[in-house]
Amino acid sequence: MSARETAELLLQVGRLVQAEGYDGELSPAQWMALRFFARANPFSRTPSAFAEFQATTRGTATQTIKALEAGGYLVRQRFKTDGRSVSLRLTSKGKKALARDPFEVLVRAVDSLDATARTAMRRALHQVLCTLATSDARRQIGVCQDCMHFGREMSGKLPSTGPSAVECLLLGVPIQPEDIGLLCVHFQPVNEHREDEHE
Structure with missing residues (x-):
């Protein structure tokens, strides 16, 4: 095809x-x-x-x-x-x-695929999306766990930080467990290196 x-x-x-x-x-x-x-x-x-x-x-x-x-x-x-x-x-x-x-309806259609096909589809579509965003110089929006700013656990640093809160390295704030899978406008893919790091 x-x-x-x-x-x-x-x-x-x-x-x-x-x-x-x-x-x-x-x-x-x-x-x-x-x-x-x-x-x-x-x-x-x-x-x-x-x-x-x-x-x-x-x-x-x-x-x-x-x-x-x-x-x-x-x-x-x-x-x-x-x-x-x-x-x-x-x-x-x-x-x-x-x-x-x-x-x-679409979620159910994707869910009807076996796990291997779903994983392959997710990876392929993610790569296509990254390519489109890069070629058009658009900012991507993704989830914390796939972001280069996703940091280490912050337990004990702040009174409001739960036992498993992780730090956002960009903003320096805790990411609560319920927020890790949510979309973020500050997202930057782990495999994407900013130009300023190479200059």
Whole structure:
């Protein structure tokens, strides 16, 4: 199978899932926003992080977020440390909507593959995503455990640090166990070396 045929299959899968996601209540972009804010870590629940993740403009991302706020799916809170910045989180209505997310059709289809095929697919798609992000100079968004900033355990350093909290080497803050698998806007792949390290 040629690279073009494989790319077309990926595109077709994306279109099918998007078509499945349009039920009249929420648009595909709004579903994507709900998924993002449900999976983003506390540092990444911002309009600009969502715009990065969606690979869209800040204005387009803001319109999607405003529609979800108006519908009662999202609520914004000011950061305590910086009153100008906002963090977005799902309301109970947003969580209920996500419980019937049409994206689960794709999750079940991938889950029907055996473990070896799922692992190979994840690695291959991750590599394709990295290549696209690098060629377009886009920032990637990923999870802590795959990030070069994922550090050592911090037990005992801070009163609020749990017994198994790990340090984010970039921000110098503990990453709580429940946040390790969440999306982060500061993500940098472990195998990616920044240019400034070689200069």
